[in-house]
Structure formats: structure tokens, C-alpha cells
Amino acid sequence: MSLDFSIVWQQFPQILSAFWNTIWIWIVATILAILLGFVVAALRRYGPLWLNLLLRLYVEVIRGTPFLIQLFLLYFGGPFIGLSLEPIPAGLLGMTVYGSAYFSEIFRAGFAAIPPGHIEAAECVGLSRGQIVRRILVPEMTMLVLPQIVNMAIILMKETAILSIITVPELTLVVGAIGSQQYAFVEAMTMLALFYWALVELSGWLGGLAEKKLSKFRFAH
């Protein structure tokens, strides 16, 4: 018995389309999760106490339950509360919510790590609150949390595989189906692992480039 990757390779156009779905869903969900995570962290820090407690509960519930179960409940349980979503929108929403909880914790630590004196210095030269957020807080925090952001984005990349349970036509679903149709599971799974690994290496490399560019901005003293 020998492995024959050509059986899987013959379905190349299908695989390419699944590859593309994985990439764009990952990128869009990651961007939305970063934005939502930032808003959650900012509201927890600067909003009223009740909102902080409510959002803390949100973060803890999301972080405390498996993504698989969250996604299952969203897609199959959603219609019971009037939320019927197609697979791709449900997948995007699920990943955004899941990722936002982790990103918000990264940003929370980032907010806490900015020395208060940097904000006082900005107040002293007359920057308004909005200008302080835009010109000081966000750029400083970006450089502080970038490594963790890249790390979380890589985790999210691999989590896209779970979208297969709600029939999102991404890599795992499509390549897995080809494997079962052709009785070539090992070949399909090996290829899948290579695909994900390549994507993770690529995103890690891009993240590394960004970190290198920001390395000059490290904190002084």
C-alpha cells in the first residue's frame, strides 16, 4: 500500500477555491475580532463599572467554552432565537466573537502597560482626549501587543478548520470530502496539514517583518 497524492491533486480547482475561502474568512474575521476586541478593552477600561462587569462576563464565557460548541450553538441553536444565518456569515460571526475575547485581553494588558506619564505628557502639550487615543495610545499599544496579536491571529487561522462542522466550504471540509470520496484520507489530511502549516509560516513571517519594523520604538529607560 502506498500513498497517492495525485488523487487529491486532481481536484485542484476545488481545493484552490477552498484555500481562498479559508484565507479571506480568516483575514476578515481576524480584522473584525481585533476591532471588537479593542472596543471591548477600551470600554472595560474607560466605561462605567457595570459595563466593565458585563463585558468581563462576555470575555470569560467566550474564553471558558470551546469554539466548536460556540459555533454549533450559534449555527444550529440560533434559529431557535430567530437568528438564522448561512454558513459563511455564521462562521464569520462566530470567529469574530471568539477572537474578540482573546484580543480584548491582549489589549487590556496593552492599555495597562502604557506608562500614565506618556498620557500626562500629551495632556500637558494640549492634546485632546481623541488625539491622545489616536496619536499616543493606539500606536504605543500596537507596538507593545503586536507579538501577541500575531500569535492570536495564527491560532485563529487554525481555528478556521472548525468551520467545517457548519459546512463552510473551507479547506478542511473540501479536502476532507475529497479524501473520503476517493478513500484517500491520509493523503488528504497530510495535504491539509501542509496547507495550514504554509499559511501559518507565511503569517508568522509577515508578523515578524512588522515587529522588526517596530523594534526601534521599544520603550526607553
Added chain:
Amino acid sequence: MTRPAVRIRDVHKSFGSTEVLKGIELSVPKGSTTCLLGPSGSGKSTLLRCIAFLEETSSGIIEIDGDPLGFAEAGEGRRTRLSASDIRRVRAKIGMVFQQFNLWPHMTALGNVTEALVTVQGMKRSAANEIGNRQLARVGLSDRGHHYPSELSGGQQQRVAIARALALSPDILLFDEPTASLDPELTGEVLNVMRELAETGMTLVIVTHEIGFAASVGQKIAFLDHGKLLLDGPPAEIFGTPRHPRLEQFLETYLDRGAATLV
């Protein structure tokens, strides 16, 4: 008699139940260098931060060149809070230099100096850079404009912070222990810049432990202890004999540590 640059009237400040400033009365003459001295916890940094409006006083009035800062008198010992635009207008007369420099690490030295010119005053980048380069030259760093704070020594960072404050042409420059985070060999370069500023006739208010500097550059010494202004006068009077016993005790601890070269 001209209006004082800063006038502090019966200022109290509490953090929770701890009263840190207990009825401070002080006036800072225009064009003078005033040094605030005192042991740790005496309230001198809090007083300076109140003048910068980084802390709000609990009661009393602070006037900057005759204009009330933050709060105005409303009769019968009460006071009203001024509008945000009034506060901004008065605060614009003040520049602040911190112990920890507080440069923004994601901007170059020039970027730090020009940030407020561009973002707050809406100045064109080229005009702001011209001012920025001039101020950096003034503190002896004309060749360091494109360096990030992490690429500069502590003394250079503090001089950039001084240039950042100067770029906005404040009437009054406040220093909160500007050399306390520096190695002794880097202290001199910062003190020299401050000495030059004092000679130009700018109003400086300096919280410092550099007693020798205070005695030689300061025209006025204010000695605080336990939230009260204990002594207030020219250095010759304050440091001349006979000295106040509390000051004597304070100076001894400094001389014991060999930190002061007292005149």
C-alpha cells in the same frame, strides 16, 4: 508691581483622607527661577502637578499670570469649575518636564518635539520641523532629531523633553525632579540646559534634590515639609545662618549622603 507668573492661594490637596497640601501660599515672580525643596512626601511634587493641572486641588485658587487655573473664586470661600476651553487656554502657558522624561517611544526626537505643533496647533509639517530643529539645537541635540527615544541616553531624552516643552513657547516651565532618574554623570548636561534657560529670563519652577543647583541658580527657594510651606525666600536668606532647624536636619541628610555641594 507686575503680576506674578504663578500665584497660589490657600491651596489644599487631599488624596482620600490624606491631606498632602495644607494651605499653601506662594507666589512665583515673572522671569524668576523658583526651586521647591523638601523631603520625600513633603508635597512638593504634588504642588507642581497642581500647577500643571495634572492634579486638581481640593480647595484654594491657583492663578497663572492673573488667570485662574481650573477653578475660579465664587465668593464666600466657594469656587466654580471653569470650562474645558478656559482650562486649555491657561494650561497652554505652562510647559512641563517630568522625572521619567515621558517621551513617546513611537516618535523620533523631532516627532516628539513637533507633535503638538502639528496635531494641536495645526501647523504645517515643514514649519513645525523648523521650530523643532531650532529647539533641539537649543538643548544641544541638533544631530539627534531622527533618533528614537530608545536610541538616546537618559540625559539626551530629558533634553528632548525640555525641547518638546519649549516648542510651544510657554511662559512658565515646570520641572518635576528632572535629574532624579539620571546617572550622576548625565545630570550635568540637563542642569546646564536649565541654567541657560534661567539666564534667558524664563519663569522656571523646579522641584529638585540638587541643592547646590537650587542655591546657585534659584532666585527663590520654597521649602516644604509635611504639606506646609515652611520657608520661602532668596537662597542667601534660606541657606544662610542661622538656619531653620527643620531645613538644617534636611540638609544634613543630604550632606551625609555626600550629595550636596552647598554654597
